[in-house]
Amino acid sequence: MHRTEVLKLLRAHVAQPLDPHEAEMTGHTIRFVEAQADCFLRSQLSGHVTGSAWIVDPARTRTLLTHHQKLGLWLQLGGHADGDPDILAVALREAREESGLRGVRAVSPAIFDVDRHWIPERRTEPAHWHYDLRFLLEADPAEPLTLSEESKELAWVELGRIAALNPEESMARMVRKTRPAA
DSSP states (O other), X not given: OOOHHHHHHHHHHHTSOOOHHHHHHHHHHHXXXXXXXXXXXXXOTTEEEEEEXXXXXXTSSEEEEEEETTTOSEEOEEEEOTTXXXXXXXXXXXXXXXXXXXXXXXSOSSOOEEEEEEEOOOSSOOOEEEEEEXXXXXXXXXXXXXXXXXXXXXXXXXXXXXXXXXXXHHHHXXXXXXXXXX
């Protein structure tokens, strides 16, 4: 499994001006990917790389969020790499599968945000880390949405309202990074 490309993306990301917490999480992610040949597989029980989609409208004033079925939180769309080292492709796949959007596209091939978060133990899974690589995607909010089994609800949310739905710093950081379209 090739880790070269994702390491290039992570090193380019950490070279950008990041807040100290994101820089630290990106460093942890780089070390994890360097150390774990199976970092893209769920069978890597200490943790694994995931891909997320921060989907914005063309004006960059709204983002598409899912009310996650298992977690009960409003979050960006995304999921497990399941062995795919092309994490942008993972984010695009998850965006399409979880929303039904067909016209969603990457704004850039660069990583938009990195988050490392702890996943508590579940019935068949031990507690583990998600090393989440997030990409900025764009879609037309007029395109019909299709709810997947992973979501209770999907909604286009004004950036200024996101904190009321999910006050977590990782969400606030992505809101701060979202720049209006030129």
